[in-house]
Amino acid sequence: MVNRVAQNTSTAETLWMSGNEALALGAVEAGVQVASGYPGTPSTEILENLSDYKSVYCEWAPNEKVALEVAIGASFAGVRALSTMKHVGLNVAADPLFTASYTGVRGGLVVIVADDPSMYSSQNEQDSRNYAYAAKLPMLEPADPAEAKEFLKLAYRLSEQFDTPVLLRSCTRVAHVKGVVAKGAAETSGVTPGLEKNPAKLVMLPAHARGRRVAVGERQQKIAEFAETFAENRVEMGDRAMGFIAAGTSYLYAKEAFPHASFLKLGMVNPLPEKLIRDFASQVDTLYIVEDLDPFIELRVKAMGIACTGKEKVPAIGELSPAVVRKAITGEAGAAVFGPVELPPRPPNMCPGCPHRGLFYNLNRLKVFVSGDIGCYTLGALPPLTAMDTCVCMGASVGMAHGMAKALGAEGLGKAVAVIGDSTFIHSGLTSLINTVYNQSYSTVIILDNRITAMTGQQPNPASGSTIMGEPANAIDFPELCRAIGVKHVRTVNPHDIEATYAVLKEEIERPEPSVVITRFPCVLTPAEKKRPKKPFHSNTANCTGCGMCLKLGCPAISWVALTPAEATAMGKKEKQKGYTIINETMCIGCGQCLTLCKFEAIVAGEGK
């Protein structure tokens, strides 16, 4: 085992694992047979690690809705099934989720949803616990990698015991935290695989659904009773002056901040164990609810008529930490710490040689309003490219550009475009493009086809030609697909060719009909591109006039060297030249975009290595 810890203090084999690695191991130990998900930070590595075991069928689905439907089907066929996604992905999968709550399961069915408090890599900060309540489903919330693995196994047992899908809430500080995990025994489901007709339970016609609604209510009641004695809803009595109710990482932060206080640590956040809470509350002087994001537990405890302190002290915005919890509860700032020093920021940037850069440089030149989408290319919004004007959710760019066209009519022609990556287009842009054609719009949709789901770490998608299991697969032909749904004008360009891309964009954006421009070049981080021999460019400093054209690309491999008048003169340049640019040859991959922009032959093509 690659992660084995060299320490031998216990009989069980211990491993050093991230939460996502631990969840993958948990799925293996739980006997999961089918796993389907869509990449999204911080959930992505669960399926990537699970696929490495080769013993479980894993797949990347086009989107989270499909992923959950695949898992529901596998569950109906009698095997344990898993679906993984980030918090916003559960919005996409919400439709099947709510009705799967009614049908229940055959093989255990678990959805792992990873929240991202503080939005390290997300467009919103929603709290997935609300889905558990709204869909009437049990939800477990582990605090660290060791619990993540155990809770996933518990989730499968609960799923089959209570005939329900189970939600498991992860978050950035479980998914991407490493800790010591004990390897456990493999389990098997007691369910026999096969298809059994059961229309009253599986066909949610209104008449059947009404019956199932009653069953769901009874199930909720039973799970709430179970929660009262569930071993992972655990009381740790300490000093009774302060009592904390907390789950997941919030428990860890509160425990770190108040190690001697009393705790009710909830492993199951929905439904809540009312008697246990009442009993705990009666034994402590002041009851605090510590939870990140929404006052989910707090509102329910208050509805029980129990006095407690929660969001009036504990922040509802952003990630908690021991320091945040301590300050919130005691009101004391703690030991004085050094304030931050103002420094040049270091935001993320597109890679050197990224094909998207050429496209965004041109969109900036064209002064169009760019209806944007989700992926690495969202970084096109940052200076100096500054060429993305909206970003709402996966696939939104296409429908929004159409909406802008309908709002503005002829006045808007040539003013707005949609940009969307290959994976995002497949995820949820295609249906919007069908709408654009069907409802006779004129908007131009640019598909940034780099053949991979890049942002989350180069996961293959239906346009890549391979699967997560490493098997060859069909690669979608975007021009054919677009023509088939009725787009008459489909052009493919190489975005590294700046002038050709400009010409095509100008023509298509002005066209009073729907059009698609596909900017096609593989991501520099794909294995094939990494292996390709590179010919880095170099600077001919003598020719550089310091005009700064190449800097408009914002390429990390190009940097500015400032000159004083004396230094400029000493270099044989005009006294007023403020500096020159140089290419970092260890970073440059020779994409050639800057060469096109330089009018002074100060950039020279590489000879290769």
Added chain:
Amino acid sequence: MQEQGNIHFCGVGGQGILLASELTAYALLAAGFDAKKSEVHGMAQRGGSVEAHLRFGRTKVYSPLIEPGTVDIMLAFETMEAVRYLPLLKKESTVIVNTQQIPPPAVATGKMTYPDRCLDELTSRGISVIPVDAFAIAKQAGNLKAVNVALVGVLSRLLPVEEATWIEVIKERLPAKIVEVNLAAFAAGRKAGE
């Protein structure tokens, strides 16, 4: 530091920060400590500022996050990044800093300048700074990519883990063909940390 400690790793995406934090975690675990480590992935990784929090202790470690003002040792892979995380430091912190400077976008495009003598921000507050030219150490050891392990070598002197344990961890964790060069970088870093 004999019983528990907080180590902060920081630098720029692509510098091998996560591997350095992994080797350190494995060494501490092998020495019998509990540990938790928090990393940053996804959008935050694309050439941006990267950090990892590593907490260890003889008893169970709860929070994976280091609180402001509680870092015992910082291992900074880039000069300015050491200063960026100043609020995590305290007067008693030790900062091992690679003297390499990587210009962020605003500096690379000439909009801002790289702060001159920025480590003074640390020393003027009484924080101990150990500057290390890890690039030169790695070059001498025979591989420029061993910068991270050279820095781990410097760090190893400050932690309650035997040298033999570190060597075992490097042998076990790295691919066979790069073990030798990394052991050389580790030894050179450890010597530089004397």
